[in-house]
Amino acid sequence: MDDDRAIVEGLSLLLDGWGYEVLAALSFDALEHALPGLHRPPGLIIADHFLPAGRTGAEAVERLREFTGIQVPAIILTGDTTPERQDEARQHRCTLLHKPVQVAPLRDAVERLARH
Secondary structure, eight states, X not given: OOXXXXXXXXXXXXXXXXXXXXXXXXXXXXXXXXXXXXXXXXXXXEEESBOGGGOBHHHHHHHHHHHHTSOOOEEEEESOOSHHHHHHHHHTTOEEEESSOOXXXXXXXXXXXXXX
């Protein structure tokens, strides 16, 4: 989930190439619209921290967890390196990766979290 279409498309291609099924969303509203169509709980959510309409990736993670009733593993992507982002990620039990995200650390995080 990211409001930048190029990032969403790039991550989708990457994850698909690694063998994962991908549901992409460009906004919190798009995520809300997609939730009723889920046939099974997702194994992972990747969300940008800053989303349109003042929403955050942590809010998207919590909404997905609330909808599914499970602690879906999550990765928050951000260029914001402040301690507040680290604290927020810990509080929401999310892995935090800083942009620009390198492929190897992303794949490591995805594989580690998707196994749970």
